[in-house]
Amino acid sequence: MRKICVVITARASYSRIKTVLTAIQAHPRLDLQIVVTGSALVDRFGNIIPYLEAEALPVSAIIPNLLDVESDTASAKTTGLAVIELATFFANHRPDVVVTVADRFETIATAIAAVNMNIPLAHIQGGEMTGNIDDRIRNSISQLADLHFVATENARARLIHMGLSPQKVFYTGCPSIDLLHRYKDRDFDPYEIYGGVGSEPDLDQPYLVVLQHPVTTETGHSKWQIGNTLHAIAALNIPSVWFWPNADPGTAGTAQGIRAFREQHPELPFHFFKNMESAHFIRLLKNCACFVGNSSVGIRECSALGVPAVNIGSRQRGRERGPNVMDCIPDTEAIISAVRHQLTHGPYPPVTLYGKGHAGERIAEQLANIPFILKKHLLPA
Amino acid sequence: MRKICVVITARASYSRIKTVLTAIQAHPRLDLQIVVTGSALVDRFGNIIPYLEAEALPVSAIIPNLLDVESDTASAKTTGLAVIELATFFANHRPDVVVTVADRFETIATAIAAVNMNIPLAHIQGGEMTGNIDDRIRNSISQLADLHFVATENARARLIHMGLSPQKVFYTGCPSIDLLHRYKDRDFDPYEIYGGVGSEPDLDQPYLVVLQHPVTTETGHSKWQIGNTLHAIAALNIPSVWFWPNADPGTAGTAQGIRAFREQHPELPFHFFKNMESAHFIRLLKNCACFVGNSSVGIRECSALGVPAVNIGSRQRGRERGPNVMDCIPDTEAIISAVRHQLTHGPYPPVTLYGKGHAGERIAEQLANIPFILKKHLLPA
Amino acid sequence: MRKICVVITARASYSRIKTVLTAIQAHPRLDLQIVVTGSALVDRFGNIIPYLEAEALPVSAIIPNLLDVESDTASAKTTGLAVIELATFFANHRPDVVVTVADRFETIATAIAAVNMNIPLAHIQGGEMTGNIDDRIRNSISQLADLHFVATENARARLIHMGLSPQKVFYTGCPSIDLLHRYKDRDFDPYEIYGGVGSEPDLDQPYLVVLQHPVTTETGHSKWQIGNTLHAIAALNIPSVWFWPNADPGTAGTAQGIRAFREQHPELPFHFFKNMESAHFIRLLKNCACFVGNSSVGIRECSALGVPAVNIGSRQRGRERGPNVMDCIPDTEAIISAVRHQLTHGPYPPVTLYGKGHAGERIAEQLANIPFILKKHLLPA
Amino acid sequence: MRKICVVITARASYSRIKTVLTAIQAHPRLDLQIVVTGSALVDRFGNIIPYLEAEALPVSAIIPNLLDVESDTASAKTTGLAVIELATFFANHRPDVVVTVADRFETIATAIAAVNMNIPLAHIQGGEMTGNIDDRIRNSISQLADLHFVATENARARLIHMGLSPQKVFYTGCPSIDLLHRYKDRDFDPYEIYGGVGSEPDLDQPYLVVLQHPVTTETGHSKWQIGNTLHAIAALNIPSVWFWPNADPGTAGTAQGIRAFREQHPELPFHFFKNMESAHFIRLLKNCACFVGNSSVGIRECSALGVPAVNIGSRQRGRERGPNVMDCIPDTEAIISAVRHQLTHGPYPPVTLYGKGHAGERIAEQLANIPFILKKHLLPA
CATH class of the missing domain: 3.40.50.2000 (Glycogen Phosphorylase B;)
Known part of the structure; x- marks a missing residue:
C-alpha cells in the first residue's frame, strides 16, 4: 500500500x-x-x-x-x-x-x-x-x-x-469538474441548511452568486474593491447570494466592507453565507443567472457549466477562460454594465477546457x- | 535611501x-x-x-x-x-x-x-x-x-x-569571481591563523584542497562517500588541506567519516580546517595543485583561476564548467586516477565563464x- | 547603563x-x-x-x-x-x-x-x-x-x-495607581476621540463603565456570561460605556454576544469602544456611577478611586479588595440587584490597598x- | 478509559x-x-x-x-x-x-x-x-x-x-527506585552490548561510574568543570565508566572537554558510553565502587542502593541526600580526596528516603x- x-x-x-x-x-x-x-x-x-x-x-x-x-x-x-x-x-x-x-x-x-x-x-x-x-x-x-x-x-x-x-x-x-454534471436542480433550501445573514431573496427568480476575494498584491484596496461590487449589485437590485472571502491577506478589509454595507442596507435582496458544501454550491451555481467576483469558480466551473460570469479585476488575469467570461475592472459602473450584458446574453454552451x-x-x-x-x-x- | x-x-x-x-x-x-x-x-x-x-x-x-x-x-x-x-x-x-x-x-x-x-x-x-x-x-x-x-x-x-x-x-x-584576482601568493600561515587539527604538511610542496559536502538526496551515503575520498587521498599520500562540510542533511555522516578516519590515521599529511576567511581561502586555492571534492568552488572559482579540479559525484551535475574540471564517481579508484591525471596536467588557462x-x-x-x-x-x- | x-x-x-x-x-x-x-x-x-x-x-x-x-x-x-x-x-x-x-x-x-x-x-x-x-x-x-x-x-x-x-x-x-490622582474631571468627548459604535448616551447623567472578559477556564460560557450582563444593563436602562474584551481564550464568544445584542438593540443607551488611552479611561472611570464586569480595574483602580464596582463571576475570586466591591454571580437578576445597590450607595472612601x-x-x-x-x-x- | x-x-x-x-x-x-x-x-x-x-x-x-x-x-x-x-x-x-x-x-x-x-x-x-x-x-x-x-x-x-x-x-x-532491587549482579558485558569508545578496563576490579552534566547557570564553565573531573580520575587511575552529558545548555563544552581529554589520554582505563538501558545502568551502578559526578543518580538511586557517591559542584545543592553522599567543589584536588574517602569507606546502608x-x-x-x-x-x- x-x-x-x-x-x-x-x-x-x-x-x-x-x-x-x-x-x-x-x-x-x-x-x-x-x-x-x-x-x-x-x-x-x-x-x-x-x-x-x-x-x-x-x-x-x-x-x-x-x-x-x-x-x-x-x-x-x-x-x-x-x-x-x-x-x-x-x-x-x-x-x-x-x-x-x-x-x-x-x-x-x-x-x-x-x-x-x-x-x-x-x-x-x-x-x-x-x-x-x-x-x-x-x-x-x-x-x-x-x-x-x-x-x-x-x-x-x-x-x-x-x-x-x-x-x-x-x-x-x-477534479473540480468531476462533480459538475452529477447534480442538476437546486433542490434544497440554502437558508434553512446554512443559515447565514441578510434578507432571503427568492431563488426561483434569476439570481447572482457573488464570491470576491482580496487580491494579495493589492491588500490595501480590498475594502474599496468589495465596496464597488456591493454598490454595483445594489444598483442592479437583483437577488444575490454572497460568499465570505477566503483568509488571504487583505481579507479583513473585504470582510469589513461587506459587514458595514450589510448593516447599512438591510433592505437589499442580498444573503451572505460563510460556507457551503460543494455539492450544494454547485447546484446553486448551476442555476444562477450570472456569477460575479474574482474567484476561479467563474472561470473554471462556470465554463464547464455554461454559466455567464463577470470576472472582476486582476486576480484571474491570464487564466485560460471560455466564452462565458466577461472581464471588467473593479469599478461600480463597469461591473453594472458587465452584469447587465451577461444577464441579457443568458447561458453559454459548456466547454471542456478544464x-x-x-x-x-x-x-x-x-x-x-x-x-x-x-x-x-x-x-x- | x-x-x-x-x-x-x-x-x-x-x-x-x-x-x-x-x-x-x-x-x-x-x-x-x-x-x-x-x-x-x-x-x-x-x-x-x-x-x-x-x-x-x-x-x-x-x-x-x-x-x-x-x-x-x-x-x-x-x-x-x-x-x-x-x-x-x-x-x-x-x-x-x-x-x-x-x-x-x-x-x-x-x-x-x-x-x-x-x-x-x-x-x-x-x-x-x-x-x-x-x-x-x-x-x-x-x-x-x-x-x-x-x-x-x-x-x-x-x-x-x-x-x-x-x-x-x-x-x-x-560576485565570487570579483575577488579572485586581487590576491596572488599564499603569503600567510593557515595553521597559525586558523588552528585546525591534524598534521601540518608543508604547503610549499604541491598540495590539494579538499571540500566535500553531503549530497542532500543521498544523505544515507555521506559517510561512505567521504570515506572513499579519504581513502583515495590517503593512497596518494599528498599534502592536503581539508575543509569541514556545510550543515546540509547528511552532514553528520560526513563529519563522522572525517573524524573517525583522522583518529585512525594521524600519520597522514592531512590538515583539517573548520573555516577560513575567503581572502585566505582564495590564496590557498590559487596556489594548490588540484582541488578535490563536490563544492561549486571547483567549478566556479577554479575555472576562473585555471586550477585543476576533480569533481566527485552528482552534486554539481549539470553546472556549466570550464576545461579545468575532471568529473569522477565517488569511488576510491576513480578519485585516485582523476587526481593523478590533474596533477600531471597542471594548471589550465583561466576562462571567464562566470x-x-x-x-x-x-x-x-x-x-x-x-x-x-x-x-x-x-x-x- | x-x-x-x-x-x-x-x-x-x-x-x-x-x-x-x-x-x-x-x-x-x-x-x-x-x-x-x-x-x-x-x-x-x-x-x-x-x-x-x-x-x-x-x-x-x-x-x-x-x-x-x-x-x-x-x-x-x-x-x-x-x-x-x-x-x-x-x-x-x-x-x-x-x-x-x-x-x-x-x-x-x-x-x-x-x-x-x-x-x-x-x-x-x-x-x-x-x-x-x-x-x-x-x-x-x-x-x-x-x-x-x-x-x-x-x-x-x-x-x-x-x-x-x-x-x-x-x-x-x-503602578496602575500612580496615574489615578493626576486627573479629575471627564473633560473630553470620548465619542469624538475614539469613535466606537452604538448610541451616544449623555455622560453628564450617571453612567456605568462595563468591561467583562471571557474566563479562561470557562471559555465555553463566555457568550452566555456576557449575554447575562447585557440583559441586566438593558433592564436597568442606564447610560453605559462598554469596552471590548481582551484576546483571552473565549473572546470570540464574548465578542459575538456583544455584536449580536448590539445589532438587535440599537435603541439602548449603550456605547462600545474598542480601546482607550489610559489617561482618558481613568477620567471616564473616575466619574462613573458604577463599574461593572470582571476586570481587575473594578478591584484595583476603583478601590483607590472609591468608585462602586460590581464584580461578576469567578475571574477575580480571591483578589484583595476594598469595601467598594460588590461580588455577584453571572446571572441577570444578580447583576441587576448588585448594580442597583451600588447606585444607591454612591461613592466609597478611597483605600490605599494597592x-x-x-x-x-x-x-x-x-x-x-x-x-x-x-x-x-x-x-x- | x-x-x-x-x-x-x-x-x-x-x-x-x-x-x-x-x-x-x-x-x-x-x-x-x-x-x-x-x-x-x-x-x-x-x-x-x-x-x-x-x-x-x-x-x-x-x-x-x-x-x-x-x-x-x-x-x-x-x-x-x-x-x-x-x-x-x-x-x-x-x-x-x-x-x-x-x-x-x-x-x-x-x-x-x-x-x-x-x-x-x-x-x-x-x-x-x-x-x-x-x-x-x-x-x-x-x-x-x-x-x-x-x-x-x-x-x-x-x-x-x-x-x-x-x-x-x-x-x-x-519511581526510579522501583527497579533498583530487581537486579543484583552485573551479569552482562557493557562493551559488547553498547560499544562506546576508550579502553576497556576490567569491571571485575573496583570501578567508578561517572556522569557529569553542564550546570545551566554556569554554562561558560562546563569545559573547565569536566576537565577537573577528568584530571582527578586520571590521577586516581582507577577503572571508570563515563556517560555522555545530557543536552542542557553548556553541553558542547562538556563534550569537547571529554573528547579532547580522551584523544590525549588513550592510555587511561576510561570507557565512554553514549547511552545505556536503565536495567543495565542500574546493574553497573549497583556494583561500582563509587559514583562520581553531578547527576541526581548519585543522590537518589545511590542512596537506595547504598553506593558511595561523590557529588561535584552546585547542580544538586539542596537536594535531600542520604549518608552515602560526599559533596565537593569542582576542583581536581577536592574530587581526588572525596573519591579516595569513599573508596576507603566502601558501601553504605541503604535508605528509603526516595x-x-x-x-x-x-x-x-x-x-x-x-x-x-x-x-x-x-x-x-
Missing part, C-alpha cells in the same frame, strides 16, 4: 479535489492520509472538518496554525508554522507521496516540508496562469514537485516549457502506479 | 557575495541591512560574524535557528523558523528589497517571507543547473523573485526560457536604480 | 505599567527597550503602538504572534512563538534585566525565554490571588523570576511564604540599583 | 519513570499515550525510541525539536517549539491528563501547552530542592500542575507550604481514580 498524504489548507482547495480524495480512498493499493490546516480549520473561513466527516473521509491530523489576519506577517508566519508541523507529521506518518493543491500561499509549506524530507511531492493544478502573485507561488511549487497533475493541455505545455520532465506531467483535467470529468480517478491511478525514483532509498552499488 | 536587506544563511553564501555587500555598503543611495541565520551562526559550520566584523559590515540581526542535524526534519524546521522570524525582522525594519543567494534549502525561507509580505525579492545566482535537488530549490526561488542577478549568459537564457521577464534578469557575472569581476558593483547599481513596481503601493485610479 | 527590556503583551498590561516605562526612560542609568507582542499589536484588542508613540516611548521591536483565536491551541501557540522570537530579541539586544507583567498566558513566554538565556527576570504584580487559572500562571512566573515588585503587602507576604527570598521581593504598590502612587519610580530605582548576581558571568576562582 | 499522555524529553526522565509507563499501560482503565521529544530523540544524548520499542511501550508521536546546542537561544527555542507542537498533539489526541516529569527546561513546555488548553496536568517529582535553576523550573511547573506525585515526604510538605492543595499532592516515592518501590503503580492508580474537576466541562446552572 502506498501512503498518500493530502494536505488541505483552505475550503476552496477541498472543494476542488474532493473527487481525488474519494478516488484515493477507494483505491485498493492506496492508503489515504488527510491533513487539515490553515483556514480550512476556521469556521469563519470555512471549516472543512464537518464535510470530511460527512463524506467519511479520514482526518489523520489537524494542524491549527492560522495567525490573526491583522498583521502583514500573518501569512508568512502561518506558512512557517505549517512547514514545522508538517515535518513532524511526515516524520511520524512517513507518507510515500505528499500531495499539494493549487497556489495558495500556505501550499508552498507542504512542498517545502516534503522536499526537505526527500518525500516525493505531487502537485495538482500546476501550470495555470492568473497573472498575479498566485502564479509565482504556483510555479514555485511546480519547480519543487516531482509529479504534476494538470487541468488543461496548455498547463501541461507550460510546465514542460519551464523545464519539467514530460514524463512527470500528466494532463488529467481539473477536463471532462474522472480527473480524481486518473490522479489516484497514477499515484498508485508511477514508479517513483525514491532517491532516499538509493543504495550504493 | 533604499533599504537593501541581505539574508545570509551559510558561510559559502557569504564568501560568494562578499563583494555585493561591500558594494551596497559603499553605495551612496543604498542602506545595507545584513541578517545572519542558519549555519552561518554556528562555529563548526563556519560562523561568519567575525568576518563581517573584520570587514566592518553591519549585522542588523542574528536569527539562530539551526536544528540539531540528527533528525531528518531538521532542514524543514530550520526553514520554517526562518520564515517566521524573517517576517518579524521585515516587519520591524521594512526593507525596500530583500536579497537571497543561490540555492541552499534555507534560502527559500527568505523568499517566502519576502513574497508573503509583498517586499520585492532579488535573487543572486538563479538559472544555474547542478542536476540535483538544489536545482529545484534554485528554480523555485527564481519563480518567487522579482529581480534576478545571474552569473552566466546561459543562466540568463534559462530563466527567460522559464517564463521570467527579460527586463528583470540581469547578467552581472558571479564573469570578469565587478559583479558586486553591478548588482548594487541595479538595486539602486531599478524602478520597482511596488505592488503594495498601487493606488486606486 | 543597564538595559531594561519590558515585554508588553496586552493593552491592559500597558495601562498598568505605563508609569514604570516613563520612570525607566527618565532614569539616567537605565536604557529602556520595549517589545510589543501578542494582542497589544492587534487593533481590535487594543493596539498600543499609537499610545507608545504619543508618549514618545521607544519601541525596540514588535513581534506579531497572535494566532487566530478560534482554535483552542491558539494561546499555547502564541506563547510558543513568543518564546522563540523573544529569545532572538534577547540574543540581539542583550538586556541586563527582562521585565514581565502580571499574569496573562503569554507573559510566561517572557519568563521562559529570559530564564533559559540566564537573563535576570523581574516580575511586576506577583503574589496576588484571583482564584482562577491566572493564579497558576502568576505563581509560576514568580517561581521563575529573580526580582519581584508587588502591589500589596499581602502579595509580598505570600511570595515569601512560597519560598522566595525576602531580599528579592519589593513592595512598591501597583499603593499610594510612585510605584513606577520605585521600580525604576530598584532596577538601577539592585546588585544582580549575574550567574552567567561568574568566573572560576 | 482515561487517556494519559506522558511527554518525555530526555533519557534521564525516561529512566526515572519507566515503571510509571508500564503501570499505566497495564492498567485496565488507562490508555497510554507517549510523546517523545527534545534530546530523547537524539542518538548522542540518548535516543529512547529503541528502549520503548524493546519494552513494547507505544510511541504515539515523536516531535523532533532540539536546536543546535551552540546558540544560547537553543533551549528557549526548543521549549517554544515544544509548546507549539504539543498543542497540536493535544488537539488531535485529546488526552484526559497530561503528565510531565521533573525539572528539565523543556518540561515546562508540556505544562504550558496543557494549561493553555485546559487539560489537567500531573507532575512527577515536584517539591524537591537542588539549589539551582532547576528549582525554579520545577517549582514553576508545580504551580501550573493540577496533580502532584512526589518522591519524598519533605517534597510533599514543601509543595503544600507553597500553597498547593494537600488533596492534590500525593507522596508515592520516586521511597520503597511501587511508585509506578501508585501513580497509575491515582491517575485512574482521582475525580478531576474538569473545568472545561463546567455547565451553566
Whole structure:
C-alpha cells in the first residue's frame, strides 16, 4: 500500500479535489492520509472538518496554525508554522507521496516540508496562469514537485516549457469538474441548511452568486474593491447570494466592507453565507443567472457549466477562460454594465477546457502506479 | 535611501557575495541591512560574524535557528523558523528589497517571507543547473523573485526560457569571481591563523584542497562517500588541506567519516580546517595543485583561476564548467586516477565563464536604480 | 547603563505599567527597550503602538504572534512563538534585566525565554490571588523570576511564604495607581476621540463603565456570561460605556454576544469602544456611577478611586479588595440587584490597598540599583 | 478509559519513570499515550525510541525539536517549539491528563501547552530542592500542575507550604527506585552490548561510574568543570565508566572537554558510553565502587542502593541526600580526596528516603481514580 498524504489548507482547495480524495480512498493499493490546516480549520473561513466527516473521509491530523489576519506577517508566519508541523507529521506518518493543491500561499509549506524530507511531492493544478502573485507561488511549487497533475493541455505545455520532465506531467483535467454534471436542480433550501445573514431573496427568480476575494498584491484596496461590487449589485437590485472571502491577506478589509454595507442596507435582496458544501454550491451555481467576483469558480466551473460570469479585476488575469467570461475592472459602473450584458446574453454552451470529468480517478491511478525514483532509498552499488 | 536587506544563511553564501555587500555598503543611495541565520551562526559550520566584523559590515540581526542535524526534519524546521522570524525582522525594519543567494534549502525561507509580505525579492545566482535537488530549490526561488542577478549568459537564457521577464534578469557575472584576482601568493600561515587539527604538511610542496559536502538526496551515503575520498587521498599520500562540510542533511555522516578516519590515521599529511576567511581561502586555492571534492568552488572559482579540479559525484551535475574540471564517481579508484591525471596536467588557462569581476558593483547599481513596481503601493485610479 | 527590556503583551498590561516605562526612560542609568507582542499589536484588542508613540516611548521591536483565536491551541501557540522570537530579541539586544507583567498566558513566554538565556527576570504584580487559572500562571512566573515588585503587602507576604527570598521581593504598590490622582474631571468627548459604535448616551447623567472578559477556564460560557450582563444593563436602562474584551481564550464568544445584542438593540443607551488611552479611561472611570464586569480595574483602580464596582463571576475570586466591591454571580437578576445597590450607595472612601502612587519610580530605582548576581558571568576562582 | 499522555524529553526522565509507563499501560482503565521529544530523540544524548520499542511501550508521536546546542537561544527555542507542537498533539489526541516529569527546561513546555488548553496536568517529582535553576523550573511547573506525585515526604510538605492543595499532592516515592532491587549482579558485558569508545578496563576490579552534566547557570564553565573531573580520575587511575552529558545548555563544552581529554589520554582505563538501558545502568551502578559526578543518580538511586557517591559542584545543592553522599567543589584536588574517602569507606546502608518501590503503580492508580474537576466541562446552572 502506498501512503498518500493530502494536505488541505483552505475550503476552496477541498472543494476542488474532493473527487481525488474519494478516488484515493477507494483505491485498493492506496492508503489515504488527510491533513487539515490553515483556514480550512476556521469556521469563519470555512471549516472543512464537518464535510470530511460527512463524506467519511479520514482526518489523520489537524494542524491549527492560522495567525490573526491583522498583521502583514500573518501569512508568512502561518506558512512557517505549517512547514514545522508538517515535518513532524511526515516524520511520524512517513507518507510515500505528499500531495499539494493549487497556489495558495500556505501550499508552498507542504512542498517545502516534503522536499526537505526527500518525500516525493505531487502537485495538482500546476501550470495555470492568473497573472498575479498566485502564479509565482504556483510555479514555485511546480519547480519543487516531482509529479504534476494538470487541468488543461496548455498547463501541461507550460510546465514542460519551464523545464519539467514530460514524463512527470500528466494532463488529467481539473477534479473540480468531476462533480459538475452529477447534480442538476437546486433542490434544497440554502437558508434553512446554512443559515447565514441578510434578507432571503427568492431563488426561483434569476439570481447572482457573488464570491470576491482580496487580491494579495493589492491588500490595501480590498475594502474599496468589495465596496464597488456591493454598490454595483445594489444598483442592479437583483437577488444575490454572497460568499465570505477566503483568509488571504487583505481579507479583513473585504470582510469589513461587506459587514458595514450589510448593516447599512438591510433592505437589499442580498444573503451572505460563510460556507457551503460543494455539492450544494454547485447546484446553486448551476442555476444562477450570472456569477460575479474574482474567484476561479467563474472561470473554471462556470465554463464547464455554461454559466455567464463577470470576472472582476486582476486576480484571474491570464487564466485560460471560455466564452462565458466577461472581464471588467473593479469599478461600480463597469461591473453594472458587465452584469447587465451577461444577464441579457443568458447561458453559454459548456466547454471542456478544464477536463471532462474522472480527473480524481486518473490522479489516484497514477499515484498508485508511477514508479517513483525514491532517491532516499538509493543504495550504493 | 533604499533599504537593501541581505539574508545570509551559510558561510559559502557569504564568501560568494562578499563583494555585493561591500558594494551596497559603499553605495551612496543604498542602506545595507545584513541578517545572519542558519549555519552561518554556528562555529563548526563556519560562523561568519567575525568576518563581517573584520570587514566592518553591519549585522542588523542574528536569527539562530539551526536544528540539531540528527533528525531528518531538521532542514524543514530550520526553514520554517526562518520564515517566521524573517517576517518579524521585515516587519520591524521594512526593507525596500530583500536579497537571497543561490540555492541552499534555507534560502527559500527568505523568499517566502519576502513574497508573503509583498517586499520585492532579488535573487543572486538563479538559472544555474547542478542536476540535483538544489536545482529545484534554485528554480523555485527564481519563480518567487522579482529581480534576478545571474552569473552566466546561459543562466540568463534559462530563466527567460522559464517564463521570467527579460527586463528583470540581469547578467552581472558571479560576485565570487570579483575577488579572485586581487590576491596572488599564499603569503600567510593557515595553521597559525586558523588552528585546525591534524598534521601540518608543508604547503610549499604541491598540495590539494579538499571540500566535500553531503549530497542532500543521498544523505544515507555521506559517510561512505567521504570515506572513499579519504581513502583515495590517503593512497596518494599528498599534502592536503581539508575543509569541514556545510550543515546540509547528511552532514553528520560526513563529519563522522572525517573524524573517525583522522583518529585512525594521524600519520597522514592531512590538515583539517573548520573555516577560513575567503581572502585566505582564495590564496590557498590559487596556489594548490588540484582541488578535490563536490563544492561549486571547483567549478566556479577554479575555472576562473585555471586550477585543476576533480569533481566527485552528482552534486554539481549539470553546472556549466570550464576545461579545468575532471568529473569522477565517488569511488576510491576513480578519485585516485582523476587526481593523478590533474596533477600531471597542471594548471589550465583561466576562462571567464562566470564573469570578469565587478559583479558586486553591478548588482548594487541595479538595486539602486531599478524602478520597482511596488505592488503594495498601487493606488486606486 | 543597564538595559531594561519590558515585554508588553496586552493593552491592559500597558495601562498598568505605563508609569514604570516613563520612570525607566527618565532614569539616567537605565536604557529602556520595549517589545510589543501578542494582542497589544492587534487593533481590535487594543493596539498600543499609537499610545507608545504619543508618549514618545521607544519601541525596540514588535513581534506579531497572535494566532487566530478560534482554535483552542491558539494561546499555547502564541506563547510558543513568543518564546522563540523573544529569545532572538534577547540574543540581539542583550538586556541586563527582562521585565514581565502580571499574569496573562503569554507573559510566561517572557519568563521562559529570559530564564533559559540566564537573563535576570523581574516580575511586576506577583503574589496576588484571583482564584482562577491566572493564579497558576502568576505563581509560576514568580517561581521563575529573580526580582519581584508587588502591589500589596499581602502579595509580598505570600511570595515569601512560597519560598522566595525576602531580599528579592519589593513592595512598591501597583503602578496602575500612580496615574489615578493626576486627573479629575471627564473633560473630553470620548465619542469624538475614539469613535466606537452604538448610541451616544449623555455622560453628564450617571453612567456605568462595563468591561467583562471571557474566563479562561470557562471559555465555553463566555457568550452566555456576557449575554447575562447585557440583559441586566438593558433592564436597568442606564447610560453605559462598554469596552471590548481582551484576546483571552473565549473572546470570540464574548465578542459575538456583544455584536449580536448590539445589532438587535440599537435603541439602548449603550456605547462600545474598542480601546482607550489610559489617561482618558481613568477620567471616564473616575466619574462613573458604577463599574461593572470582571476586570481587575473594578478591584484595583476603583478601590483607590472609591468608585462602586460590581464584580461578576469567578475571574477575580480571591483578589484583595476594598469595601467598594460588590461580588455577584453571572446571572441577570444578580447583576441587576448588585448594580442597583451600588447606585444607591454612591461613592466609597478611597483605600490605599494597592499603593499610594510612585510605584513606577520605585521600580525604576530598584532596577538601577539592585546588585544582580549575574550567574552567567561568574568566573572560576 | 482515561487517556494519559506522558511527554518525555530526555533519557534521564525516561529512566526515572519507566515503571510509571508500564503501570499505566497495564492498567485496565488507562490508555497510554507517549510523546517523545527534545534530546530523547537524539542518538548522542540518548535516543529512547529503541528502549520503548524493546519494552513494547507505544510511541504515539515523536516531535523532533532540539536546536543546535551552540546558540544560547537553543533551549528557549526548543521549549517554544515544544509548546507549539504539543498543542497540536493535544488537539488531535485529546488526552484526559497530561503528565510531565521533573525539572528539565523543556518540561515546562508540556505544562504550558496543557494549561493553555485546559487539560489537567500531573507532575512527577515536584517539591524537591537542588539549589539551582532547576528549582525554579520545577517549582514553576508545580504551580501550573493540577496533580502532584512526589518522591519524598519533605517534597510533599514543601509543595503544600507553597500553597498547593494537600488533596492534590500525593507522596508515592520516586519511581526510579522501583527497579533498583530487581537486579543484583552485573551479569552482562557493557562493551559488547553498547560499544562506546576508550579502553576497556576490567569491571571485575573496583570501578567508578561517572556522569557529569553542564550546570545551566554556569554554562561558560562546563569545559573547565569536566576537565577537573577528568584530571582527578586520571590521577586516581582507577577503572571508570563515563556517560555522555545530557543536552542542557553548556553541553558542547562538556563534550569537547571529554573528547579532547580522551584523544590525549588513550592510555587511561576510561570507557565512554553514549547511552545505556536503565536495567543495565542500574546493574553497573549497583556494583561500582563509587559514583562520581553531578547527576541526581548519585543522590537518589545511590542512596537506595547504598553506593558511595561523590557529588561535584552546585547542580544538586539542596537536594535531600542520604549518608552515602560526599559533596565537593569542582576542583581536581577536592574530587581526588572525596573519591579516595569513599573508596576507603566502601558501601553504605541503604535508605528509603526516595521511597520503597511501587511508585509506578501508585501513580497509575491515582491517575485512574482521582475525580478531576474538569473545568472545561463546567455547565451553566
